[in-house]
Amino acid sequence: GESVGLHLPTLSVQEGDNSIINCAYSNSASDYFIWYKQESGKGPQFIIDIRSNMDKRQGQRVTVLLNKTVKHLSLQIAATQPGDSAVYFCAESPYNTDKLIFGTGTRLQVFP
Amino acid sequence: NAGVMQNPRHLVRRRGQEARLRCSPMKGHSHVYWYRQLPEEGLKFMVYLQKENIIDESGMPKERFSAEFPKEGPSILRIQQVVRGDSAAYFCASLPGLRDEQYFGPGTRLTVT
Numbered sequence: 001g002e003s004v005g006l007h008l009p010t011l012s013v014q015e016g017d018n019s020i021i022n023c024a025y026s027n028s029a030s031d032y033f034i035w036y037k038q039e040s041g042k043g044p045q046f047i048i049d050i051r052s053n054m055d056k057r058q059g060q061r062v063t064v065l066l067n068k069t070v071k072h073l074s075l076q077i078a079a080t081q082p083g084d085s086a087v088y089f090c091a092e093s094p095y096n097t098d099k100l101i102f103g104t105g106t107r108l109q110v111f112p
Numbered sequence: 113n114a115g116v117m118q119n120p121r122h123l124v125r126r127r128g129q130e131a132r133l134r135c136s137p138m139k140g141h142s143h144v145y146w147y148r149q150l151p152e153e154g155l156k157f158m159v160y161l162q163k164e165n166i167i168d169e170s171g172m173p174k175e176r177f178s179a180e181f182p183k184e185g186p187s188i189l190r191i192q193q194v195v196r197g198d199s200a201a202y203f204c205a206s207l208p209g210l211r212d213e214q215y216f217g218p219g220t221r222l223t224v225t
Binding site: 032034036041042043044045046049089091093097098099100101102103104105 | 116143145147152153154155156157160168171203205207210211212213214215216217218219
């Protein structure tokens with residue numbers, strides 16, 4: 001069946017360090033991938049996306065890497081800040097639909 | 113431009129009652145998705161609607177759940193005869209067109225007692 005999974009449920013990093021959050025997906029038909037940040041009591045907030053014709057995309061302090069060979073997605077956050085503390089979800093969208101399939105999430109904790 | 117609005121933010125219902133959750137998409141957005149989130153889990157797709165049309169309801173339970181997105185007014189997710197297992201956060205997302213970024217609302221947290 002379709003599934004998107006994460007390797008680490010909780011990631012603790014020190015402020016200023018870089019964070020890497022990983023995600024595995026299983027649907028070969030997915031061609032659009034998104035990372036969302038969700039703070040407690042709020043809805044998911046878009047961070048960055050990538051389409052399957054790319055393997056890397058950079059935003060402000062964030063980079064998403066896509067490895068289609070092993071169906072792996074990662075989110076890198078540079079110089080992690082306390083405000084980055086949240087649960088991060090990867091999501092995939094199969095070709096020609098907008099339906100998002102979410103992973104279970106990784107909680108990022110940033111310590112001073 | 114106001115974001116996606118959802119109300120109520122918190123809803124408490126006794127078993128057997130009905131729950132109505134409302135979602136007002138962003139201005140200019142004609143596509144709405146509903147998702148359900150259990151604690152410590154990711155969001156699960158429920159239904160995709162365009163104005164006056166249900167496009168994909170493959171994630172909706174066959175009974176007790178229904179959704180609509182009328183020509184005028186918000187999208188409504190309706191749960192009849194609620195049970196404790198319906199307790200969850202329900203999020204809607206809107207987007208202007210196909211394959212665009214989805215903008216999420218703040219969610220409605222439903223508690224069934």
